[in-house]
Amino acid sequence: MNIGFIGTGSMGSILIESFIQTGALSPEVIIASNRTSGKIDRLAEQFNGLVKANSNIEVVQLSQVIFLCIKPSEFKNVISEIQPYVKPSHIIISITSPITIAFLEDQLSSKIAKIIPSITNYVMSGPTLCIFGERMLQEDILQIENLMSFISEPIRVSEKFTRISSDISSCGPAFFSLILLKFIRAAVDETGIPYSDANRLACEMLLGTGKLLTTGGFTPGELQKRVSVPGGITAEGLKLLDLKLDGVFNQLIHITHAKFEEDMAKVNG
Template sequence: MNVGFIGIGSMGSLLIDTFIGSGALKPSQITASNRTFSKALCLADRHPGLQAVPSNRDAVINQDLVFLCIKPMEFKTVIDQIRDVVQPQQLIISITSPVMIEQLEESLPCKIAKVIPSITNYMCSGVSLCMYGDRMTDADKIRLTGLLSYISEPLPIDEQHTRVVSDLSSCGPAIMAYLLQRFIDAAVEETGIPHEQARIVASEMLLGTGQLLTAGGMTPEELQNRVAVPGGITAQALALLNHELDGIFNRLIRTTHTKYREDLDRVKVSLYGKEVNGP
């Protein structure tokens, strides 16, 4: 299987590094292009055998799968560049949530999927959110999920739930890391514990908590009940959080959804022109 990558920024390079590191792909199976060609050359130096190419068209030709790891407003340019070399049997995979499968199917004469990865995939953990276009066969889905299973748990979702599930899977690591950072900083400020010691303890705690909630089979509610003895210290802490954080995550989700809707509108204008969306 030959796999092309258009765009090797943060997530594109993460996918390539992880596919290779997990044994899912050999460097010789990968062709990569990037707006800044020197970055593709550096990636090829890091993974001998990987082919860096100067044009996006070259990243598509003779590839079985092609990952589009680009920003929403870059899709119109890239689609125009590759449209006449895309073949019907090829599978094009977007990792960009506000670009809809229907839009890609209208623009390209091939099979289309959308996959939303997560930074947790770098550790061969977490989920990959999978959405499939109408032209994909069961064999195509098996091939794609087989590749993704090396680095994640592939999870089919409905495209209408892309944003909220992405909040949990892709934004979630940054949100949890931010909360952990604030917890660590407060511990240092209030008690004088060495920052590095607090960071190690808290990070290991988060790892163990994740294992309890997955392999351990606990729900978040069950874990809280196991730790928080009525009238105890943890119960007091949870009561404070319940009061202070009331509604904060609802507002967080409304914020991400508002930005998502703005991005959807911008992509439509970019792909179809303003006349489609009114003045």
């Protein structure tokens, strides 16, 4: 079975590279197109056998499953271009959160799914959000989830929670990287510790914390209690953070949802 990719930007490339590196897909079954041919050339040089398509239409004609890894603003043009060539047997997968299943099912005769990946999939970790249209058969769903399980933990979510789920799983790595970076810089500025040392300590700490919260069986609240001693140093730090961060993530969610609604109106309206 051939797997097509329309768009090989940041996330499209991550998916292709991760699928190949895990052995989920061999380069020979991947057909890809992109507006900038140089990006496809780089992938084809890196992965011998990967097929560089001359057009989006060729991707559809040569593939059974097609990932649409494009920006919201590009959807209407791409859908209009490939629409005559899409068959009911195709599985079309959007990785773009503002694009609704209903919009795609209205425009295309194929089976429709929405898979929202995360940059963490690059290291074969983290979740992928899975939303499936009504035309998807159970065997289709299992096929796609099995593919995604090579690089992630597939998690089915309701489409109405697409944005908040994406905030946590896809935007979250960038949000928490910013917090970590500010922690590192403060450590350097206040104490003079070498940046490389502070960076290594902070990143290893975050890795270990993630393991404690997943395979270690801790909840965030339980972890705080285990580390913090009443009246101790950690407890004092937690008091400050609790005060300063109060409401920050509520504001963050308001901002991401407002942008999401704006993008949805442009694409689905």
